[in-house]
Amino acid sequence: MYSLIEKLRDTQELTKKEWIMLIEHLSSAEDNSSVAEYLFAQARTVRRAQYGKKVFIRGLIEISNICKNDCYYCGIRASNKNAKRYRLMPDEIFKCAEEGHKLGFRTFVLQGGEDSYFSDDVLTNIISTLKARYEDSALTLSLGERSQESYQQLRNAGADRYLLRHETANDSHYSLLHPNTMKLETRKQCLFNLKKAGFQTGSGFMVGSPYQTTENLAEDMLFLKELNPEMVGIGPFIPHCDTPFASYLSGSVKMTVFLIALIRLMLPKSLIPATTALGTLHDFGREKGILAGANVIMPNLSPESAREKYTLYNNKLHSGAEAAEHLEMLKERMNKIGYQITIERGDCLCTNTTPNH
Numbered sequence: 219m220y221s222l223i224e225k226l227r228d229t230q231e232l233t234k235k236e237w238i239m240l241i242e243h244l245s246s247a248e249d250n251s252s253v254a255e256y257l258f259a260q261a262r263t264v265r266r267a268q269y270g271k272k273v274f275i276r277g278l279i280e281i282s283n284i285c286k287n288d289c290y291y292c293g294i295r296a297s298n299k300n301a302k303r304y305r306l307m308p309d310e311i312f313k314c315a316e317e318g319h320k321l322g323f324r325t326f327v328l329q330g331g332e333d334s335y336f337s338d339d340v341l342t343n344i345i346s347t348l349k350a351r352y353e354d355s356a357l358t359l360s361l362g363e364r365s366q367e368s369y370q371q372l373r374n375a376g377a378d379r380y381l382l383r384h385e386t387a388n389d390s391h392y393s394l395l396h397p398n399t400m401k402l403e404t405r406k407q408c409l410f411n412l413k414k415a416g417f418q419t420g421s422g423f424m425v426g427s428p429y430q431t432t433e434n435l436a437e438d439m440l441f442l443k444e445l446n447p448e449m450v451g452i453g454p455f456i457p458h459c460d461t462p463f464a465s466y467l468s469g470s471v472k473m474t475v476f477l478i479a480l481i482r483l484m485l486p487k488s489l490i491p492a493t494t495a496l497g498t499l500h501d502f503g504r505e506k507g508i509l510a511g512a513n514v515i516m517p518n519l520s521p522e523s524a525r526e527k528y529t530l531y532n533n534k535l536h537s538g539a540e541a542a543e544h545l546e547m548l549k550e551r552m553n554k555i556g557y558q559i560t561i562e563r564g565d566c567l568c569t570n571t572t573p574n575h
């Protein structure tokens with residue numbers, strides 16, 4: 219296994235067969251085994267050569283939990299009648315950003331369900347206002363699938379980055395996680411359109427989603443290699459009680475951190491968050507992610523009332539070090555493991571797009 223890790227580190231790629239062998243082997247290894255220690259050490263070295271020991275922070279503003287989609291895994295899916303729906307108005311979004319900028323955030327992420335209120339024109343107004351007010355800050359959107367024209371308009375309005383996980387790169391697995399109105403092909407096309415529109419683009423998937431196989435994970439790695447995104451977000455699947463997957467088991471923290479390390483070796487310059495889902499499943503989940511090669515944390519800047527309602531899965535963290543207002547706590551936690559939170563936009567070193575200023 220050591221030779222496969224070295225091959226990945228040196229050439230940044232593996233064949234599908236090699237990916238399957240490596241992931242299979244890791245799934246039966248402990249996270250304190252010598253192969254795991256070796257993998258994490260390699261990932262940290264690669265990350266240090268690119269980004270030092272900096273941890274970039276992003277202020278996450280959850281703008282709406284109204285969604286037309288019905289993804290089987292997601293707590294804000296359209297047919298969850300128990301979800302208490304909300305939407306932030308532009309002025310509420312501006313208030314969150316104002317607060318975040320004072321706290322030291324220089325990237326804002328507007329994330330939400332596919333809510334038709336947020337038309338291209340409404341978003342254009344929000345984006346241009348935020349970019350005019352905070353010239354030193356980057357703006358990331360995570361608002362799902364839209365047309366190429368829409369992505370281009372949002373990019374032209376000044377948005378810098380866009381996050382859209384592919385969720386799984388296998389067609390039949392995709393159709394086990396989504397209703398048949400949603401297609402993997404469309405998702406992939408959106409990702410390539412985002413790149414074409416000039417966005418720093420983020421993709422990713424859930425680890426341990428229902429029916430996921432080792433072969434699926436190998437396909438996820440191959441797709442990420444092909445897409446070559448600037449950002450990769452992966453986190454464990456966690457069930458939500460009001461979804462068809464309520465009784466499925468969560469994904470594992472261990473496999474998530476192994477995959478973070480492998481992604482760091484495959485895409486050395488990528489921005490990889492230690493996600494909220496990782497922090498939700500383990501008290502030191504974020505630290506484990508950073509020690510496996512992640513370099514981004516996205517604390518929550520949403521208003522208190524929205525945080526409770528943006529429930530993608532059971533027990534989703536939104537307090538303590540997860541809350542933007544407790545940045546000091548997060549700084550201390552990162553210092554303890556030898557890393558430093560930094561106040562800067564934190565663009566991807568690999569970007570071939572011009573940041574919007």
Ligand code: SAM
Binds near residue numbers: 360362456
């Ligand atoms: N609507 C946008 C989209 O689809 O990209 C952004 C919001 S969506 C809720 C953000 C991400 O949450 C999804 O890409 C998915 O991977 C993750 N997510 C949803 N339900 C989850 C669950 N039960 N466990 C872990 N992650 C989940």
